[in-house]
Amino acid sequence: MVRDVTAVTQDETVENVVRIMATQFLSGIPVVTEDMRVIGFVSESDVIRAAIPGYFSLLQSTTFIPDMSQFLKMAAKLKDKPIREIMTHPPLVVNENASLAHVADLMIKHNVKILPVVDEHGRLLGVITRTNIVRAAMEGYL
Amino acid sequence: MKVITVTLNPALDREFIIEGFTVNAYHRIKGQNHMMMNPGGKGINVSMALAKLGVSSIAIGIIGGYTGRVLLTELNKVSPLISTSFVHIEEETRENIVIVDPVNHTMTSINSPGPRVDRKAVELLLKRYDIYLSRAEAVVISGSLPQGLTGEIYGKMAKKAKEKGRMVFFDMIDEYLTEALEICVPDVVKPDVRGSLTILGERLESLEDYVEAAANLVKRGCKLAVVSYEIKNDVVATQDGVWLISTEEKVDPENILGAGDAYVGAMVYKRLTEKNASMLEVARFGYAAALAKTRKLAKEMPEYEEISEALKSCRLERLR
Numbered sequence: 001m002v003r004d005v006t007a008v009t010q011d012e013t014v015e016n017v018v019r020i021m022a023t024q025f026l027s028g029i030p031v032v033t034e035d036m037r038v039i040g041f042v043s044e045s046d047v048i049r050a051a052i053p054g055y056f057s058l059l060q061s062t063t064f065i066p067d068m069s070q071f072l073k074m075a076a077k078l079k080d081k082p083i084r085e086i087m088t089h090p091p092l093v094v095n096e097n098a099s100l101a102h103v104a105d106l107m108i109k110h111n112v113k114i115l116p117v118v119d120e121h122g123r124l125l126g127v128i129t130r131t132n133i134v135r136a137a138m139e140g141y142l
Numbered sequence: 143m144k145v146i147t148v149t150l151n152p153a154l155d156r157e158f159i160i161e162g163f164t165v166n167a168y169h170r171i172k173g174q175n176h177m178m179m180n181p182g183g184k185g186i187n188v189s190m191a192l193a194k195l196g197v198s199s200i201a202i203g204i205i206g207g208y209t210g211r212v213l214l215t216e217l218n219k220v221s222p223l224i225s226t227s228f229v230h231i232e233e234e235t236r237e238n239i240v241i242v243d244p245v246n247h248t249m250t251s252i253n254s255p256g257p258r259v260d261r262k263a264v265e266l267l268l269k270r271y272d273i274y275l276s277r278a279e280a281v282v283i284s285g286s287l288p289q290g291l292t293g294e295i296y297g298k299m300a301k302k303a304k305e306k307g308r309m310v311f312f313d314m315i316d317e318y319l320t321e322a323l324e325i326c327v328p329d330v331v332k333p334d335v336r337g338s339l340t341i342l343g344e345r346l347e348s349l350e351d352y353v354e355a356a357a358n359l360v361k362r363g364c365k366l367a368v369v370s371y372e373i374k375n376d377v378v379a380t381q382d383g384v385w386l387i388s389t390e391e392k393v394d395p396e397n398i399l400g401a402g403d404a405y406v407g408a409m410v411y412k413r414l415t416e417k418n419a420s421m422l423e424v425a426r427f428g429y430a431a432a433l434a435k436t437r438k439l440a441k442e443m444p445e446y447e448e449i450s451e452a453l454k455s456c457r458l459e460r461l462r
Contacts, residue, residue, distance in 0.1 A: 003218060003222060003224065004226045005200060005225045005226070005227050005274075006226075006227045006270070007227075007270070007273065009269070009273065012269070016266065020266070023230035023231070023232075024230050032273060034276050035276045035277065036273060036274070036276060036277055125225070126225065
């Protein structure tokens, strides 16, 4: 895992969270309490889902989107909202002692790229990515 | 995560070992083992020193651009005891260059000023800092500041930590120290007097000036003040008096890189692991760590056994 504990609290604005994700090349970020317990997770998909009307997900191509202004309006409205309104809650997390096979299984089942790693009290210790898993497999740790 | 180390102006340290280094000449570096690239900046160095002593820490601060990413990648490789959380900005993190010459016993340092940091980045950092404070026992605030920030930020961070009952350690130049002390007094202070021999605006010349400066810091409310005196000696003030810690051992100037950070790391370790240790013992252990570091050429932090060994060479003399 990567021992980077970059996280936000649930009152952080969507705009700031997107800014952090963009500058740190993160596909998602844990949401924590004041004592660092992970209570949510915000991914790129959560933000995009919140910025588009529900029926968009049924479309296979943006060619079918009749009017982009609707997306732009929703994105503008979204930026000042607290992240708790769009985060995944409760979050999917893994314990620091979980086997890599278990983590890989969770990632495949839930189709996620990154998972928060927590201690026995649910406090954030770092994150694990798909690349971490693939690398570990190549090195024979899986 | 027991300790938060704050590095607002980190650097990618590039260290070159060049025998017979002179200016205005062409030098070829011998091989890969004569050139090192390490994550640097005082707080980060303290995290590395703590990791060597088995203490977990979280290194926080502001990094930028490609150099910042290289720094973070390297730092994440150092030890599983170091967690990180840096706010990323666009301007490049600085690189510090050190040329060590083991033949002429010189160390030439070129330190860059660092990027300009905007208000938004500082706000994001302070929010994270508040979260991490909940789990830390001590905070180390040290090093230079990037452009656009003043010592006020150090004072504010120290105040937040003290309000939550955390121990605070300062290691910074007089300009920042003077401003920070207006807001909050730390538990332990080790002023960085390398650039200008000044503490709280007072010029340091005689040993008595050093004694007075250290004692004044304790009068301001610090529990321990450590002031470096003529490279290998330290004037140490506590509420019980003032001492000089020294050694008869020869200390080569080219080996002092990172010694001050080993000092701070070891003081934090002693304070966390031996709650009943006196402040003088804390300073002695720090001094021994710095001495142990100077026995190594590269910026490699000492192990506990090496510090214990160096303790035997420390001499203590009461001055006041």
